[in-house]
Amino acid sequence: xxxxxxxxxxxxxxxxxxxxxxxxxxxxxxxxxxxxxxxxxxxxxxxxxxxxxxxxxxxxxxxxxxxxxxxxxxxxxxxxxxxxxxxxxxxxxxxxxxxxxxxxxxxxxxxxxxxxxxxxxxxxxxxxxxxxxxxxxxxxxxxxxxxxxxxxxxxxxxxxxxxxxxxxxxxxxxxxxxxxxxxxxxxxxxxxxxxxxxxxxxxxxxxxxxxxxxxxxxxxxxxxxxxxxxxxxxxxxxxxxxxxxxxxxxxxxxxxxxxxxxxxxxxxxxxxxxxxxxxxxxxxxxxxxxxxxxxxxxxxxxxxxxxxxxxxxxxxxxxxxxxxxxxxxxxxxxxxxxxxxxxxxxxxxxxxxxxxxxxxxxxxxxxxxxxxxxxxxxxxxxxxxxxxxxxxxxxxxxxxxxxxxxxxxxxxxxxxxxxxxxxxxxxxxxxxxxxxxxxxxxxxxxxxxxxxxxxxxxxxxxxxxxxxxxxxxxxxxxxxxxxxxxxxxxxxxxxxxxxxxxxxxxxxxxxxxxx
Numbered sequence: 001x002x003x004x005x006x007x008x009x010x011x012x013x014x015x016x017x018x019x020x021x022x023x024x025x026x027x028x029x030x031x032x033x034x035x036x037x038x039x040x041x042x043x044x045x046x047x048x049x050x051x052x053x054x055x056x057x058x059x060x061x062x063x064x065x066x067x068x069x070x071x072x073x074x075x076x077x078x079x080x081x082x083x084x085x086x087x088x089x090x091x092x093x094x095x096x097x098x099x100x101x102x103x104x105x106x107x108x109x110x111x112x113x114x115x116x117x118x119x120x121x122x123x124x125x126x127x128x129x130x131x132x133x134x135x136x137x138x139x140x141x142x143x144x145x146x147x148x149x150x151x152x153x154x155x156x157x158x159x160x161x162x163x164x165x166x167x168x169x170x171x172x173x174x175x176x177x178x179x180x181x182x183x184x185x186x187x188x189x190x191x192x193x194x195x196x197x198x199x200x201x202x203x204x205x206x207x208x209x210x211x212x213x214x215x216x217x218x219x220x221x222x223x224x225x226x227x228x229x230x231x232x233x234x235x236x237x238x239x240x241x242x243x244x245x246x247x248x249x250x251x252x253x254x255x256x257x258x259x260x261x262x263x264x265x266x267x268x269x270x271x272x273x274x275x276x277x278x279x280x281x282x283x284x285x286x287x288x289x290x291x292x293x294x295x296x297x298x299x300x301x302x303x304x305x306x307x308x309x310x311x312x313x314x315x316x317x318x319x320x321x322x323x324x325x326x327x328x329x330x331x332x333x334x335x336x337x338x339x340x341x342x343x344x345x346x347x348x349x350x351x352x353x354x355x356x357x358x359x360x361x362x363x364x365x366x367x368x369x370x371x372x373x374x375x376x377x378x379x380x381x382x383x384x385x386x387x388x389x390x391x392x393x394x395x396x397x398x399x400x401x402x403x404x405x406x407x408x409x410x411x412x413x414x415x416x417x418x419x420x421x422x423x424x425x426x427x428x429x430x431x432x433x434x435x436x437x438x439x440x441x442x443x444x445x446x447x448x449x450x451x452x453x454x455x456x457x458x459x460x461x462x463x464x465x466x467x468x469x470x471x472x473x474x475x476x477x478x479x480x481x482x483x484x485x486x487x488x489x490x491x492x493x494x495x496x497x498x499x500x501x502x503x504x505x506x507x508x509x510x511x512x513x514x515x
Contacts (some may be wrong), residue, residue, distance in 0.1 A: 004351050005155055006118070006122060008159060009082060009085070009086060009122075010082050010122035010123060010126070011085075011087075012078040012081075012082060013075060013078040013079045013082050013122070013123045013124075013127065014122065014126045014127050014130065015127075016071065016074050016075040016078050016127070017075050017123070017124070017126070017127020017128065017130075017131065018130040018131040018134070019071060020068070020071045020072055020075050020131075021127065021128065021130075021131030021132065021135070021283075022126070022131050022134060022135065023064075023067070023068055023071055024068065025131075025135050025138075025276060027061070027064045027068070028272055028276075029138075029142075029269075029272060029273075029276075029290075031061065031412045037433045041296050051433070054076070056322055061428050075127075078252055079123045081475045082122075082123065083119045083123065086115070086118070086119060087111075087115060090110075090111065090115060090301075090303075091111075093303055094107070094111075098299060098303060099302060099303050100302050100372075106184050106188070108181050108182040108183075108187045109180050109187065109300075110300065110301055113179075113183065113297070114180065114297035114298075114300050114301050114399075115297075117290075117293050117294055117297035118294055118297050118298060118301070119288075120290065121290050121291065121293070125287040125290045125291075125294075126287065127288065128283035128286070128447065129179075129283050129284050129286075129287035130485035131283065132280040132281070132283025132284050133280070133283075133284060135280040135283075136158075136276075136277065136280040136281065136284070137275050139273045139274075139276045139277040139280060140154075140155050140277060141268065142273045143155070143273050143274065143277065144271075146266055146269065146270060146273070146438060147256070147262060147266070147270070148251070149256070149260065150252075150256060150262070150270060150274075153252070154249065154252075154274055154277055154278075155277070157248075158277055158278055158281055167311060175223065175226050175227050177296055177300075178221040178226075179220075179224065179226075179227050180296075180297075180300060182216070182219045182220045182222075182223045182342075183220055183472055185216050185219075186213075186216040186217060186219075186220050189209075189212060189216055190213070201384055206234055227425075239369055249271070249274040249275070249278065250271070253267060253270060253271065253274070273458060281463045298359075319345045319346050320343060320344070320346070320377075320379070320381045321345060321346050321347055321348075321378070321380075321381045321382055321458075321459055321487045322342070322343050322344040322367050322380060322381065322459070322487075322489070323342065323343045323344070323378070323379040323381070324342050324366065324367060324373075324376060324377065324378045324379070325341050325376055325377045325379075326339045326340070326342060326375065326376040326377075327339070327340045327341070327363070327366060327373045327375070327377075327378060328340070328373060328374050328375040328376055328378030329359075329362055329366060329371065329373050329374050329510075331406070335510060336359045336364055336510050337359045337363060337366075337373075337510045338510045338511050339376075339511070340359075340363060340376070340507075340510070340511075340512055341512070342363075342367075342505060342512075344487060344489060344503070345487075346381075346458075346487055347485070347486065347487055348487055348488075348502045348503055349487075349488045349490075349499075349500065349501050349503070350487075350488065350489045350490070350501065350502065350503045350504075350505065350506045351490050351491075351492070351501040351503070352364070352490070352491040352492075352498075352505050352507065353491075353492065353493065353494055353505070353506045353507070354493060354507035354508055355508065356493055358493075358507040358508050358509060358510065359509075359510040360463075360491040360493075361391075361463050361464070361471075361491060362391050363491075363507070364389075364391075364461060364463050364489070364491050365391075366378055366412070367461070367489075368387070368389060368461065382458050382459055384410070385413070386456075386457050386458040386459060387457060387458070387459045387460075387461065388452045388455045388457035388459070388460050388461070389452065389460070389461035389462065389463070390448045390449055390452045390461075390462050390463060390465060391443075391463050392463040392464045392467070392491075397435075397436050397437060398435045398436070398437055398438060399435065399440070400433055400434060400435055400436070401428065401431045401432050401433075401434055401435075401436055401447060402432035402433060404436055404447075405419060405420070405423065405432075408451050408454075411455075413455050413456040413457070414454055414455050414456075415450075415454045415455070415456065417456075418453070418454040419450055419451060419454035420455075422449070422450035422451075422453050422454055422480075423446075423447070423450045425476050426446035426447075426449065426450055426473050426476065427446070427472075427473070428443065428446055428447055428450065431443060431447075440468070441467070441468045442468030442469060442470070442473075445465070445467065445468050445469065446469070446473055447460075449465060449477060457486060458487060459487045459488075459489070460481075460486055460487070460488050460489070461482060461489045461490075462489070462490045462491065463491045464492055464493070465477060465490065465492070466492060466494060466496060467494075478496070478498045480497070480501060481499065482498070
């Protein structure tokens, strides 16, 4: 999802929220006008107008309740629906690797704090700012129309409220970033401790873990206090300015009445317009401040388009399936790949060979779009849905083998009968009731091989497929791959008798030695 598309995604809540704010303003403005007419009639002793104007105000208020209530309910429903829809798009982006996630703590912060900052900015700040801007314009024009001196003076004074923004925006941005980072570090540390509890206990380092946990927790609390302090400072400063301007406007209007020749009958409408003139800035002011948090949240989310997220570009040659040019990748200070170039044509059988740690698996993940290269270009010449693969480290789940098999049978391109046949030949029939995460490494590998072989595909990519396989399973896999007619890419550090290769690429230390 691109940032520009967020405007379309949240357009309904933005529009309904702005209409609701304008509706309240219109009702109060109409009531203010009627009260002004009523006051003018009282002062001029036009007693016959009291009753119609009073009834008009009452009827207007009664008739406005139901439309405003319905508009508010529609606004609330639109916010709920669009927020849920946005979260659905977010989860899809995470699953398709378009949102980079490097730790569990980062995932939690992105799905919670950053997502909420984006939703709040669009569903609350934008409607208030849009409605407030229109109200600001109408109030200013109304004041100038009723009395040019009052309108010009109040508009100039109203600009005072913009002064704190320049000093506060950078401060709020830094505090938001530091708070998110502190929460991310704490969440990651908690989850690492949870998953590694047996290791901590075995080596007697629980106290070391807890000390680090308390340090991170204290850091989160400190930044939380700063964030609360920033919010409090914002509220105090703005409330002080807002109160000064609102109460000061009454004094200034009184002075205009006493010494400037302003008719008293205009006071109700002028007070309403002046109040909205100053309060409308309270809608634009938070929008500007929340905008800094929103921009940082969007930057931290790192949401990329499908092409950007996968680091892939379409190939111009029909025979070419996968291609990479001068691809390099590093994790921290460790350089994994350096200037790798590779071309794989339709129907070829390619073997990536090398010792453990040579960069084979990282290269496969980059070709699949699961990792992005630091430098270089990766190109894809087939539809991504026509690629099937087995990774060296598959995802863990507590679903039973049977439940997961039933789910996979319903997925697009999956041959359910072939899946069952492969599972039987790989000796998995007795594992149906066991959670996949509790199977041995060899059993998990055979299950994912069964699913991959059963899927209809043009490109088959296997990362260390013969690890943990017994002789019978290896013989059956070899038989299946020999009969496979599509493009085959296999990564292994072991010899594999019985397989013939069109291209052999050997990696050592992240560098290609031959092909």
